[in-house]
Amino acid sequence: MKHVAALLCGVLFAAGLMVSGMTDPARVVGFLDVQAWDPTLMFVMGGALLVTTPTFFFAKRQTQPVLDAAFRVPVKTEVDRRLVAGAALFGAGWGLSGLCPGPALVSVATARLELVAFALTMVVCLFAVRTADVRRVLRSLESKATRVDGDTHEAALREATVGDE
Amino acid sequence: MASGTQRALMRTMVSPIFSLASLYGLLGGLLIGLSAALLWLLNGRIAGISGITAGLVAAPLQEVSWRSAFLTGLLLAAVVGALTQPQVFGAGVPPSLPRMLAAGALVGLGTALGGGCTSGHGVCGLGRFSVRSLVATLTFIGFGMLTVATLRALSGAAS
Structure with missing residues (x-):
């Protein structure tokens, strides 16, 4: 089940990248170009954070993920x-x-x-x-x-x- | 009441921000967020592409297997995308091979040393309020902008 979930997440991730326009290098370079700025990447990151931020916050109440034994939190803070x-x-x-x-x-x-x-x-x-x-x-x-x-x-x-x- | 000129001015200011591309960007971003949220809630893993890929080496089988499954899904969707919607990869001609090899090496080394990329630091790390990810994200966006500005100046000087 863990592997099916991972596969599905990979599909969703790639779909998101292609829908968002981030697979077009010109759009990304446009975001990095202060002289002809393209804000698309900002919306992509914003849209993703709109979902991940509350998810990470509310997941703190869970002791473990649905399909595995533990959450692997990056431990380094320095x-x-x-x-x-x-x-x-x-x-x-x-x-x-x-x-x-x-x-x-x-x-x-x-x-x-x-x-x-x-x-x-x-x-x-x-x-x-x-x-x-x-x-x-x-x-x-x-x-x-x-x-x-x-x-x-x-x-x-x-x-x-x-x-x- | 806004005059015609004022309205025209507002349109030019507003339209590059609220364009169709922004809407697709937001929609795609939500899908990426959904992927990261599901991977966290179901498997307890961070959806950072560089981290998931790097973890394929020097790792036990149970680590390699879920990472392979994720990347298989990613590539399957990519193949479907390339066959049905090839325009999502852009109309531009890619930079020269030597430049792409140098850039690929920089991205690989940089994300390995920095412990993450746009997804790991930018989407997951910022969502967890990680200071490391905030510093990394500001740094790679800053150096990305610096690089593009340098390339622009060099090509301007050349022409």
Whole structure:
């Protein structure tokens, strides 16, 4: 059931991106262009927040989600250099292309070389950073632990992803 | 009472804000919000595309499986969209391949280091009143605007 729900959410997400106009890079670049500003992205974010904000608020009363054991809340609260530097790099790539990760993956369906190449490069970089993060935490856990097993790996994965939204 | 000129002026000021594109934007935004709300209420997960994708590696099977299901749904809908409504991907010609490769690398590295993208920080994080997400969102919008302004200045200087 969990997987059916996830699949449905993926369908809804892509439908929302395509309906909203966010799969057109020109619209996104228009939002980022202060000299010829296109407000569409503001309405997209506003519309989404109109639903997510009350949902997150009222879900606090629930002890667990309907189909799983626990809510996975991003636990990190500290604003660090890594967060700001990452967001700055992402912003630069976003401005260069008009594509953020959602529309980039959806655009693969056009089978256009430039768009597929963008998505592939993006995914390879996401995987590379995640792999390096988990390895680094795993090494430091292994140097402390007396016994290394699957739990150590899971702990490393948890620790490597504390700042993940 | 507003004169004809005043009304014309108001129309030009108001119409770019309340255009048909804004309405579709709002509607699409509500769908994205619904997706994020359902993923939270049903599965207890944040609908951040970069986070969902990054979690496919170095992860146990039960993590990989739901993420694959989400991304399969995303791509299925995308294929249906590309076949039936190809205009949603825009009429513009994509930037050159080298520029797209550089941009793809920046987006991948940036969202991995920053722990989220427009959906994770912008739609879910802001909805949870996360300070990290607010800082990230303002930063990537700011740097996006800076990049577009730089490109505009460079192309202006070139012509």
